[in-house]
Amino acid sequence: MKNIFLIFFFLSINAIGQAVEVIGFSSKQPVSFASIAYYKKGNIIAGDYADKNGKFNLNVQDFEMIEISCIGYETKKINKADVAKQVFLMEVPIDLNEVVINSNATFDIGYSKSKRKKINSRLGIGKLSKWQLL
Incomplete structure (x- = not known):
């Protein structure tokens, strides 16, 4: 027992x-x-x-x-x-919607306010009208 x-x-x-x-x-x-x-x-x-x-x-x-x-x-x-x-x-695919960011907004970069397209051209990126997150 x-x-x-x-x-x-x-x-x-x-x-x-x-x-x-x-x-x-x-x-x-x-x-x-x-x-x-x-x-x-x-x-x-x-x-x-x-x-x-x-x-x-x-x-x-x-x-x-x-x-x-x-x-x-x-x-x-x-x-x-x-x-x-x-x-x-089981893996399940997750679909995300497209995200579009306009580049015409101004923002503070710490020492001055500037438009995004001016900063892009300074960095050698060129002028972008839309950014897409892929």
Whole structure:
């Protein structure tokens, strides 16, 4: 009876302190600083984040599900029983709108006020009417 208790004790410690690695599905690279939320009965009970190598430990004992998310990746919810040593997140492309900056504004450069096109010509850039962020 004592041996059975010790076996269950060590198995439960292994499951609680399990190391998990978060990896991008297509790139096969670690997902640095992914957010981890622990849920119980639909409510968040704790939070954590992965390190720069995409690794974190399951330190919370009493949870039903975890949610792993990161900018540029699809959020994934995993039941406690289904948590593996590696979790793959799908990459999601992020579309940004075009940004246009007009160069006719004046601004203070510390010692005088000048128009942007005059400064551009001093730097050898030439006269630009619009800048676009690509």
